[in-house]
Amino acid sequence: MNNLVLIGMPGCGKSTIGSLLSKRLNMDFIDMDDYIVKTEGKSVKEMFDIGENCFRDAETRCSMKLSQMNSIVISTGGGIIKRKENIDCFNKSSIIIFVNRPIEHILKDIDCEVRPLLAEGKTKLYNLYEERICLYKKYCHIEINNSGNIYDTIEEIVKAIENFK
DSSP states (O other): OOEEEEEOSTTSSHHHHHHHHHHHTTOEEEEHHHHHHHHHTSOHHHHHHHOHHHHHHHHHHHHHHHTTSOSEEEEOOTTGGGSHHHHHHHHTTEEEEEEEOOHHHHHHHOOGGGSGGGTTOHHHHHHHHHHHHHHHHHHOSEEEEOSSOHHHHHHHHHHHHHHHO
């Protein structure tokens, strides 16, 4: 297992944790949404304006590419688990970590208006949670609760990775 892949709800802290974790472990970091935008030449919003499948297809193509890389921490989008083939790609080369954060904490920290799937407001976040929580739990190798200090969360991940190997 060469890579670490962070999955979880929008706003759970995947990008922040991924960036800090990669520095802590001396690994490269890739924010998958940024990678998709760079690879596809369209913003996430532009892809969603075309249709969610446009974005999900790009996400799958990028999952295949990223799963071939080595020694990277990847922060995925919240919907990566919607297509099992994405998870199957990462399972071959990665430890998949579910960053679980209480919805109440997420709502305090994120601006729903700037996230395409959350533009409908808080109710949409609760609906997404209900739709996805079982998949996050099913597909992860490690589940970490992110409800306290971010640096404590990173240390928990490091310990969990060591125990996983």
